[in-house]
Amino acid sequence: MMKHVCVLTFSLLLLAGNFLYGQPPKVDKTAEWFQQGYYILNPAFGRTTTEIAFARRLSGRDSSINPQKTFLAGATANYLPQNSPAARQFDPVISIFDYKTRQFTLVDYGWGPAFSTNDNRLAYAFQLTPLQRPDKLYAETYKGNTIKIFNKSTRKIEEVARPSNNYLLDPFFVDSLKLVYKTGDRVNGPYGGAVSFSEVDLASKKTRLVRQPGIKYRLFELMGEPYLIRNQLTYTVYSPADSGSGMASEYRHLLLSEKDTLQDFGIRKFTNLNYKFAVNANQEILFLDDEHFMAEDTNYIVSYKKERLVERRPLPPDYFRGYLSPDGQYLFYLTQNMEGYLVNTKDLSRVKMDISAKDLHAVVWSANGNKLALVQDHESLAGTDKLTVFTIR
DSSP, X not given: OHHHHHHHHHHHHHHHHHHHXXXXXXXXXXXXXXXXXXXXXXXXXXXXXXXXXEEEEEOOOOTTOOHHHHTTTTOSEEOSOOSOGGGGTTSOEEEEEETTTOOEEEEEEEEEEEEOTTSSEEEEEEOOSOOOTTOOOOHHHHTTOEEEEEETTTTEEEEEXXXXXXXXXXXXXXXXXXXXXXXXXXXXXXXEEEEEEEEEETTTOOEEEEEOOOEETTEEOEEEEEEEETTEEEEEEEEESSOOSSSOSOEEEEEEESSOEEEEEEEESOOOOTTTEEEOTTSOEEEEEOOOSSTTSOOEEEEEETTEEEEEXXXXXXXXXXXXXXXXXXXXXXXXXOOEEEEETTTTXXXXXXXXXXXXXXXXXXXTSSEEEEEEEOSSSTTOEEEEEEEEO
8 A cells, every 4th residue: 555655646746847847848840841942031930820931032052943934933822023023033032831731922022021910911121122143232232121011811012111211121010000120221341230120000100210220339239139028019239348340349238128128138249139038937038148258168048037147057068059939938959960959948858859960040939939940951952941840849
């Protein structure tokens, strides 16, 4: 009898431990997409659909590709302007791939697609001037770029914001009718960067400045990504901490709302904070502290609440670089050997993912953290990217 009680007690403790601390996530490879000779840029998940949008651009690295024949190949719907498509074969094309139905839609020429919160619209930065094969993507390449919206119901395209000078980029929906976007400028010689945020109300057509350009040490503050945290608009800003020739040596990395500083991640060399932090169910900010001078230094996942340090836990020794899900529940990370792992951040239990050892070009999480997409070099096709979608449970 005592033996049975001990076994039952141990089993209950195991169940309680799994409930309290979590368990390794389960990952399923849901879909793949590629088109020979094309790069995949700026992927973005729909919130409630099985769609993922991205910019598709001819790589020019496979001499066997005939762009005039392959440009429209595979499309099940095409809303591109009909005037001179051959002249725009090197432009990025906003595309929507439904990985359940395998529908592939070509929308327009542009960058940075973003679905509205109800998935009825797709915003993007319209590429105004056709690109030529040798074009390098300097700030001048984007000059005049506007923000447009594709209405998925009516199949109509509308311009909603136009720059007074320079160019616009990276739209983001605050809700179904409010859209934030950035203004770009030359910030380092010929190179461009985002220097301010604006918001347009799609119902009233009114535009307001969210954050004006800032100058520190005679250099532009650089705008990072916008987010919705605690139902309010927030965004990252990289503020120069010293002067330099074109760019600062170090930047203060900030997470801001329009009124407050939500988190100061400190002064360091420029680090893109996208997927480097997350807000969990306890309203704590999780941060990947993985920028060190020495490769052998320990990496940490750090928790903050109200800008105070709550916890600091070491990451696995083979960690090289990582990407937190928006809710902070999962961490995807790579080793130096390009092995991929998915981690439950509650207890750092992990599962190895089925990915290739090819270069990784983009990582994107769905808003609810239950889908992950990776863009890598194709295993065998030159100048070709492959998109892989994973479902997590």
